[in-house]
Amino acid sequence: MVRRKKTAQKPGLRSSPIERSTVKNTHDRVEVQDEVREDLLKVVFADTVDDFPEVGEVHSLDSFASHGGARLNFEEPLVRDGKLIAQVDKEEIEVEASFWQSAMVCVVLGANPPLAMFEGFINRIWGKLGIERISRMNAGHTLVKFRDEATQDLVLESGVAHFDRKPVLLRPWSTDLDKMRLVKYVPVWIRLPDLGLQYWGLKSSSALISTIGKPMMMDKVTKDKSMVKFARVLVDVEISDHIPQCINFINELSQLMEQAIEYEWLPTRCSCCKNLGHTxxxxxxxxxxxxxxxxxxxxxxxxxxxxxxxxxxxxxxxxxxxxxxxxxxxxx
Structure with missing residues (x-):
């Protein structure tokens, strides 16, 4: 009688029922996670219930982009000192900046009304001028885009509007606009009474206004010189405890001169917390x-x-x- 030789099985080649069950359960969980992810993507990229992709539809970036999104591409970043640095497209930046060139930043001083309520207020007072877009920014600021820059200048020249007895600060949008300037600086209209006519040029006016803040614009009456009682200029002023009341400058005869300033409006400033809009x-x-x-x-x-x-x-x-x-x- 021939005895069969017993061969020892190498460890790891034979799996136990528990291990086979674990592998099967893991595979099932992966399939469930994929199905949940697909269903979530269908909801995220669908605008309405009617736009939901049907079950079994091929999910791709192109199909999601067709529902209103935009497909992005990988752009190789720079590597400097171990840091990844992005490279932006200057031509695209100019195009995007030109899109918002006729926009204006609005904020209600001392209040933060809901967007729907403030949007109705904007359409009521400026709707006939031509508004293309109203978007909410951060910290209660609202961005209003007009059809052209001429309309934007017309709104700025109209002065301070009031929402629920609270002033609405208006500021033209610009690429160098930062959060600190939105909080600490306020655009106000000033008058320079009895200003010499030889100083009504753009360069001279900009030099005078730069001593108290950042010059923004000159109104149409002052630019056309149709009324020369005073020059009216919009300037971005930092609201502090000591607001300038005069402008010192050296005239064409090398004499030190003093020009008075009249503010059409200044916001109230709390001496306790240093914030604007209350006392x-x-x-x-x-x-x-x-x-x-x-x-x-x-x-x-x-x-x-x-x-x-x-x-x-x-x-x-x-x-x-x-x-x-x-x-x-x-x-x-």
Whole structure:
């Protein structure tokens, strides 16, 4: 009788039922995840329920782009000191900047109304002039794009508009507009009474206005010199405790001259928190709420008096509230 030789099986070649079940479950989970991802993409890239791709439709970037998106391409970045640096297309930047050249940034001083409400206000006062687009920015700023720059200048020359008794600050959009300038600087119209006619040129006017802020534009009456009682100029001014009241300049005879300034409007500024749109008397950092006991009233059920506490209204007797560190640092 021939004995069969037993051969030892190499480890790892034979899998247990538990391992086979684990592999199968993992494969099933991957398939489920793929199906969920496809369904999610269908919802994300569909504008309406009718636009949802049918089940089994081929999902590709081209099909998603056809639903309103745009396909992007990989652009090789630069590598400097171990950092990846993107290279932007200057020609495309000029095209995009020209698209917003007739836009204007609006903000309601001291309020942040909903976009739908503010959009209705804009259409009511400027709708007949030709508005192409209204978009919400950050921090309550709204971007309004007009049909051309002439319409934008017309709106700026009209002065300060008011929304719910609050002034609406208007500022032309520009590529160098940053968040700090939106918060600290305010465009205001100023008048230069009895300004010598020899200083009404664009270069001379820009030199004079540059001593108090960033010159923005000259109104049409001043540019055409149809009224020479005063020059009217829009300037971006930093609102501080000391607003310039005159302009010092050296004239053509090398004499030091002084030109008076008249502000058509200036925003209120809180001396406590340094923010615009309110005064120190209404600042939330100057008053605090005080808890006082409520008047005791007898309980009609058992006749025993009960008491509770309520929040007292804000008043001058409440005292001053401690300022936050960010605000306190400004006064230090």
């Amino acid at each position: 120190a008397t209404s600042c939330k950092y100057t008053q605090e709420a005080v808890w006082k006991p409520k008047q005791k009233v007898a309980d009609p059920n058992n006749g025993e008096p009960g008491g509770s506490t309520e929040l007292c209204e804000l008043g001058d007797e409440a005292g001053s509230k401690e300022l936050p560190s960010s605000v306190a640092g400004k006064d230090a």
